[in-house]
Amino acid sequence: MEWDWDFVWQILPTLIQGVKITILATLLGSVLAAVVGLAIALLRRSPNRLISRPVGFFAEFIRGTPLLVQLYFIFYVLPDIGILLPPLVAGVIGLGLHYGTYAAEVYRAGIDNVPRGQWEAAKACNLSARQTWTHIILPQAIPPMIPALANYFVAMFKETPLLSAITVLELMNQAKLVANSYYRYVEPMTLVGVFFLIISLFSVILLRWLERRYGRIER
């Protein structure tokens, strides 16, 4: 086994193309997961059982099945009923839905953590349900959730190589293509590891900062 720097420089531009797609998929997936998670968390609290039960079942179903299976389903099975999504869109939806169900649990914990007195005070002030949520509950619930949510997004970032199974040309897939044409795995796979490590380490620093900034709950 020898390490060939010339080969590294030759393949670096290709891999950087992959890094861009990986980051794009993570960012879009995170936004979708944050939105889907909030929707699931709110709907599960609905007093109407016809809403809360099916949503709860749906969330448990997604949470209890592997992401890879869901990706195959979205990419290869949905076209049978006429839904044909481009690979990246299918991948972002898969990541967003899957991590959205985890994020929903984080939201639930955050909302449950808001003291009962706040709800009662809101009611006493004659605030509507909408005002209660947007002005009283969510502003107090969301800051403590941020580190936990960010944690899931870092985890999602590391799951993006699964998208290579549905032909998204992200980092892992680009590295595989390079390895396929040059019969060398050492440099491409090492670089994939290095890229993930660098981005994860930066994310961890950011996460620490978020924790310091928002993690403490002031009572």
Add this chain to the structure above:
Amino acid sequence: MKRFATWAGVAGLAVAATLAATTPGSADDSKLEQLKEQGFARLAIANEPPYTAVAADGKVSGAAPDVAREVFKRLGVADVVASISEYGAMIPGLQAGRFDVVTAGLFMKPERCAAVAYSEPVLCDAEAMLVKKGNPKGFKSYEDVAKDTSATIGAPGGGTEEKLALNAGVPRDRVIVVPDGQSGLKMVQDGRIDAYSLPVLSINDLMKKANDPNLEVIAPVQGAPVYCDGAAFNKKDTALRDAFNVELAKMKKSGEFAKIIEPYGFSAAAAMSTTTEKLCSAK
């Protein structure tokens, strides 16, 4: 200090990983003896009928593994075990010692000949494309795909067809790497790709299984040469390769070779009319 410890830990892991990866492989001429002793040879296959096939019960068949099984039996190696691999991973896997031989329809091309030790030719086939009924984009060759700026073509990653398409000038982002035959078929049916390219016999096999009247096969693809594969060995194992060639030549002469591959649709005459030397020096 804590930060230093973290970095030291990372560095330590890296060093350990490097050491583990550089353990030297032992070069040996007694590879055949070793295979006889363990009683089986490890094959790399691709599950692309009729070249290589794995039945629902896990039984390995297909023309390439069947030939290899028979040759190894004659060499005194009782059995073969096969593992499914991507085309692109076969040669690196062979070099890393994960398989003893690749028998997967890995067509001989000069750059592959430089990376592995090929036996004499075994299976020969031309290239084909699977398209929608009526060939709406009018493809006849890989160049036609390159010319149509909205056309996409699917091919196995690291396979011959992928390189043919790229060499014909189809840009990288329009050559979609398809993990397996079934996915390729589905992607043509769904309109995700305009054509899916594999060797003729593989496409025909897919067509037969799919039984979809909305699809059509273009075969052979114009301008693409007829390729032959051979059993691919590690460069270190030329002694084993030579022994394999001796038995293969005997089988070709006795007609047993034809008896194994012709039921799969391959032509024994085509494989016998050419040599590895000729194929490896072809452009």
